[in-house]
Amino acid sequence: MKIRSVLATAVAAAVTAPVVLLSAAPAFADEKPAARTQQARPTIEELEQAVDLAQKDYDAAVIAVKDAIKFLEEGLEAETYPTKAAVIETKQAAEAAAKAKNEADQAVVDAKTALDAATTDEEKAAAQTALEEAEKAAEEAAAAKTAADTKAAEAQTAHDDARVAQVRKISLLQKARDEAEKKLDAAKKALADAEAEEGEDGDDGEEPGGECVAEPKLTTVVRGLPDKVVGGTTKTFTLRVTNGTDKTMDEVHPYAAVHAFDDKGLKELDSYLDLEWSTTANPDWRDTGLPGGISVGSLKAKASADVKLRLKVDADIPAGQGAVFATADYVNEDESCGGYPDLDLHEFQILAKADGPGKGEDTEGKPGKTDNTTEQGGTSTTPVNGTGGSGNGSGSGSLATTGSSDVLPKAGLAGAAALVLGAGAVVVARRRKAGADA
Numbered sequence: 001m002k003i004r005s006v007l008a009t010a011v012a013a014a015v016t017a018p019v020v021l022l023s024a025a026p027a028f029a030d031e032k033p034a035a036r037t038q039q040a041r042p043t044i045e046e047l048e049q050a051v052d053l054a055q056k057d058y059d060a061a062v063i064a065v066k067d068a069i070k071f072l073e074e075g076l077e078a079e080t081y082p083t084k085a086a087v088i089e090t091k092q093a094a095e096a097a098a099k100a101k102n103e104a105d106q107a108v109v110d111a112k113t114a115l116d117a118a119t120t121d122e123e124k125a126a127a128q129t130a131l132e133e134a135e136k137a138a139e140e141a142a143a144a145k146t147a148a149d150t151k152a153a154e155a156q157t158a159h160d161d162a163r164v165a166q167v168r169k170i171s172l173l174q175k176a177r178d179e180a181e182k183k184l185d186a187a188k189k190a191l192a193d194a195e196a197e198e199g200e201d202g203d204d205g206e207e208p209g210g211e212c213v214a215e216p217k218l219t220t221v222v223r224g225l226p227d228k229v230v231g232g233t234t235k236t237f238t239l240r241v242t243n244g245t246d247k248t249m250d251e252v253h254p255y256a257a258v259h260a261f262d263d264k265g266l267k268e269l270d271s272y273l274d275l276e277w278s279t280t281a282n283p284d285w286r287d288t289g290l291p292g293g294i295s296v297g298s299l300k301a302k303a304s305a306d307v308k309l310r311l312k313v314d315a316d317i318p319a320g321q322g323a324v325f326a327t328a329d330y331v332n333e334d335e336s337c338g339g340y341p342d343l344d345l346h347e348f349q350i351l352a353k354a355d356g357p358g359k360g361e362d363t364e365g366k367p368g369k370t371d372n373t374t375e376q377g378g379t380s381t382t383p384v385n386g387t388g389g390s391g392n393g394s395g396s397g398s399l400a401t402t403g404s405s406d407v408l409p410k411a412g413l414a415g416a417a418a419l420v421l422g423a424g425a426v427v428v429a430r431r432r433k434a435g436a437d438a
Helices: 008-022 044-075 082-117 119-199 408-435
Strands: 218-223 229-230 234-243 249-262 275-276 297-299 301-315 320-331 337-339 346-352
Touching: 008 234, 044 119, 082 119, 218 320, 218 346, 229 301, 234 249, 234 320, 249 275, 275 408, 337 346
Parallel strands: 229 346
Antiparallel strands: 218 234, 234 301, 249 297, 249 320, 275 301, 320 337, 320 346
């Protein structure tokens, strides 16, 4: 099974433990906020459907733009289109009115010529009457031409407005097309990323190098952690990791984390605690929560390695209850991997600075040398029993104890276990992926 499957049972127990414990105290349980639901990641099939829908939307948008441009260039200019037909009709009427006006103006000119040529009074009177009639007809023709020109201009304006409206429509359709193209590209990228991720996990959806396995013989034991710590003190103790199998583990990574609540179980105290580690190979103290975690390198069969841990307790910490969580996993050069399928819990009581004398740097909590283990990352070949648990001076027990006054702090500590397990699973997956890409 994969490492996340190996740890699934322990994670489920750690997450549900607070619910079980808090059921004994309904007054507090009612005050807890409802848990947020997480939306599942889309499947490959769902992403493919999203691409298909986005492609259809984009294709439709492209067609809409083409149709709109074609309508602008052809449809609006068809003689049967209302505004275009009005332009043609009014233009013809304006041309006819202009011709009629020209003819009327010419009639006036001819009438004036006839009047000038008349010699008798009778001829002059007739020519004058003809001139007056021609001038009246010319005025009417001019008015008709003006009216026809106005109608033609109005028709042309209406047609131009229709073209402008169509151009604006094309612009909106082009924006919609561009937006549809962006959504299509995003859908394709999401699908490609998901397929690439699935490909990295192998053809059958598994991680490269095969499945991670549960390895109960890879154990961690906390030694030298006192049952009580006082604000303002520093406690140094040991985390021993043991390879109880018959094979060498190429890269072993223990995990350690600290979590605490006040006596009422309402306030988390993690910000008052700092857990650091060091080994002979890495003598500088480092925070256990930094990327990369703890490493002891290769660990031979039936061998152990010690990691020094240092717990710094802030002077302002209130009284409460804390725990150090420990587990381990391994990754081999052939990309096989596994880990301890559980999480060891080592509890301690927190005393406020005023409640106890306190010390500075604690030396009593350090483990003594043994003939079987090399300190700070050394190894030995002494056989081990392959079981985890607490070491000397370390409290370890079940979080399912009920009826005590510290039920709420224990519930918080149980929930913290899920975070430690989840972090371990993520780091293992990243290390395996890094090895596969190398």
